Amino acid sequence: MTDSMKPLAITLTGCAKTFADGTKALEPLDLVIKSGETLVLLGPSGCGKTTTLRIIAGLEQPDAGGTVLFDGEDVTPLSIEKRNVGMVFQSYALFPNMSVAENIGYGLRLRKTPSAALRARVNEMLGMMRIEKLADRRIDQLSGGQRQRVALARALAVRPRALLLDEPLTALDAKLRDALRIEIDELLRRLGITAVYVTHDQAEAMALGDRIVVMEHGKVAQIGTPRDIYQRPATLFVADFIGTMNRVAGHVAGGAFVTSAGSIPWPEAPARATEAMFRPQDVSIADDGAAHLKGTITAAFFLGDRTRLAVDVGGDKPLILEAAARRDFSHGDPIGLRIDPHGLLSL
Amino acid sequence: MKRGAAFYAQLAFTLLVCAFLIAPVILSILAGVTVNYQSGIQSGFTLRWVFAVWDGYRDTIFLSIGISLACLAGTLILGVPAAYALAKRQNAFSRALEELLVMPVAVPGLATALALIVTYGGAGGFRTSWSFILVGHILFTLPFMVRSVLAVLSAIDLKTLEEGAASLGASFWQRFFHIVLPNCRGGILAGSLMVVTLSMGEFNMTWLLHTPLTKTLPVGLADAYASLRLEIGSAYTLVFFLMIVPLLVALQWLGQARQAKFVAEDE
Numbered sequence: 001m002t003d004s005m006k007p008l009a010i011t012l013t014g015c016a017k018t019f020a021d022g023t024k025a026l027e028p029l030d031l032v033i034k035s036g037e038t039l040v041l042l043g044p045s046g047c048g049k050t051t052t053l054r055i056i057a058g059l060e061q062p063d064a065g066g067t068v069l070f071d072g073e074d075v076t077p078l079s080i081e082k083r084n085v086g087m088v089f090q091s092y093a094l095f096p097n098m099s100v101a102e103n104i105g106y107g108l109r110l111r112k113t114p115s116a117a118l119r120a121r122v123n124e125m126l127g128m129m130r131i132e133k134l135a136d137r138r139i140d141q142l143s144g145g146q147r148q149r150v151a152l153a154r155a156l157a158v159r160p161r162a163l164l165l166d167e168p169l170t171a172l173d174a175k176l177r178d179a180l181r182i183e184i185d186e187l188l189r190r191l192g193i194t195a196v197y198v199t200h201d202q203a204e205a206m207a208l209g210d211r212i213v214v215m216e217h218g219k220v221a222q223i224g225t226p227r228d229i230y231q232r233p234a235t236l237f238v239a240d241f242i243g244t245m246n247r248v249a250g251h252v253a254g255g256a257f258v259t260s261a262g263s264i265p266w267p268e269a270p271a272r273a274t275e276a277m278f279r280p281q282d283v284s285i286a287d288d289g290a291a292h293l294k295g296t297i298t299a300a301f302f303l304g305d306r307t308r309l310a311v312d313v314g315g316d317k318p319l320i321l322e323a324a325a326r327r328d329f330s331h332g333d334p335i336g337l338r339i340d341p342h343g344l345l346s347l
Numbered sequence: 348m349k350r351g352a353a354f355y356a357q358l359a360f361t362l363l364v365c366a367f368l369i370a371p372v373i374l375s376i377l378a379g380v381t382v383n384y385q386s387g388i389q390s391g392f393t394l395r396w397v398f399a400v401w402d403g404y405r406d407t408i409f410l411s412i413g414i415s416l417a418c419l420a421g422t423l424i425l426g427v428p429a430a431y432a433l434a435k436r437q438n439a440f441s442r443a444l445e446e447l448l449v450m451p452v453a454v455p456g457l458a459t460a461l462a463l464i465v466t467y468g469g470a471g472g473f474r475t476s477w478s479f480i481l482v483g484h485i486l487f488t489l490p491f492m493v494r495s496v497l498a499v500l501s502a503i504d505l506k507t508l509e510e511g512a513a514s515l516g517a518s519f520w521q522r523f524f525h526i527v528l529p530n531c532r533g534g535i536l537a538g539s540l541m542v543v544t545l546s547m548g549e550f551n552m553t554w555l556l557h558t559p560l561t562k563t564l565p566v567g568l569a570d571a572y573a574s575l576r577l578e579i580g581s582a583y584t585l586v587f588f589l590m591i592v593p594l595l596v597a598l599q600w601l602g603q604a605r606q607a608k609f610v611a612e613d614e
Contacts, residue, residue, distance in 0.1 A: 095530070097529035
């Protein structure tokens with residue numbers, strides 16, 4: 001991206017990847033990344049998300065037949081150094097032989113930027129990431145969070161056409177991860193740059209992504225906004241991977257879903273549903289008379305602001321729900337549950 | 348702090364070992380500046396032998412320094428890219444190659460020298476030039492350069508560092524000179540010290556490879572001990588020390604100069 005130009009749009013068509021040892025990392029993939037959006041590639045390890053990012057970057061070549069278009073121009077044969085994309089790595093990849101300022105200015109130095117302009121841009125980047133004081137430090141004198149800020153500054157200093165981030169927060173501890181996630185989110189919105197963000201952390205994906213691509217075994221399981229994916233998961237895998245999803249087996253009869261532990265009113269139930277799914281927040285605790293399902297508590301985890309309960313209603317897995325922290329629960333207590341019909345789903 | 352008997356026993360042992368190792372050096376140096384070693388140091392000190400060595404063997408000293416520096420240049424040009432290639436491609440072939448490189452160290456120097464003579468001895472100009480010795484020295488010292496650079500390269504995440512540089516627009520050669528080389532500086536320095544010292548002191552192979560016109564310092568030293576007065580041989584050792592110690596100190600200093608600058612910047 002340069003300041004005056006429209007952010008880059010990226011199109012992948014038929015991009016598959018088979019490694020030299022015959023492992024199929026990615027099935028043929030078609031993907032359109034819109035100008036200026038933040039697209040998150042989400043999935044467990046080995047799902048092909050990093051391979052996809054590396055194909056966009058030019059660090060991997062797709063198998064024959066796959067093409068990568070930048071604003072409609074075919075960049076498939078170009079290696080990464082000719083694509084002008086900024087890249088942020090999980091391990092930061094900062095150069096130990098250079099100071100922080102030298103790291104940030106390296107891309108500009110390669111572009112033969114005049115030294116006054118180079119220094120001005122480096123200072124601007126240091127200011128943007130609020131690391132002015134670290135300019136002369138060596139890389140091994142920085143904390144993990146500082147390193148990731150330097151890596152972001154270095155990637156953005158050259159005004160790349162797109163920013164590619166490969167699990168940038170995974171190596172950091174939980175608190176720092178939350179703080180940096182908010183910073184990255186603000187940064188991406190402010191710059192309006194097209195960004196592709198790889199993560200295995202669904203909370204990170206939901207917070208950062210304009211759209212999320214959930215991947216499984218080298219295939220796309222679902223593409224959609226965080227809301228779409230959370231509220232209308234396309235497959236069981238997506239439902240389980242994004243947040244917590246409860247499932248009970250049963251059948252539909254007379255506007256309700258009948259299970260062995262009771263029946264749940266569900267006016268819009270699909271007639272053939274054999275399984276009802278709902279999120280923990282759509283479950284409330286009810287007195288015996290008002291309860292839809294009855295079960296027994298198998299575990300209670302006090303989390304401070306709330307208590308997370310596991311309730312056995314006769315299925316293979318207990319239901320998970322959250323209750324106010326004030327009440328005390330103990331293992332084996334009987335409990336009645338009400339399910340909000342708007343939260344019910346089936347696949 | 349109170350120290351037990353064990354501490355003093357260890358100290359005594361250490362000093363004893365040091366004395367055992369250092370005494371011959373001192374005696375040898377003394378012998379080199381003594382008028383007559385047979386009658387002991389009461390015969391007086393002289394620099395006569397040192398000058399005699401300088402007059403008779405000056406050329407072997409310069410030849411040795413020249414060969415060891417040429418050997419260093421050769422191992423840098425061959426060894427650093429070789430180590431880089433081995434670090435980049437970790438497979439059965441590269442590991443086999445790594446082991447093969449060490450062969451000239453495992454095989455007796457005499458055997459390597461014989462093989463060189465049998466194969467290239469007929470090439471007249473080559474056989475009689477100092478570059479014939481240089482080839483032997485490079486064969487022998489190359490693994491030390493490759494190994495020490497490879498050890499450093501394996502310890503850093505070379506692949507990701509290079510990908511990071513490439514994402515900023517660095518071509519292969521820019522990555523090699525801006526990122527790879529500066530980050531294996533320590534290995535290159537350690538390897539260089541090894542190569543220079545080994546080449547300077549190499550005798551086994553050189554003994555067979557040399558001609559009367561291409562005598563190196565250790566070969567000349569052997570000659571001096573075998574055919575001349577003990578005092579001349581000892582003076583030769585002294586000259587050897589005087590030549591090699593400053594060279595090694597200079598190499599070490601060259602390697603640390605930049606590191607020291609870095610530390611100063613942090614204050």
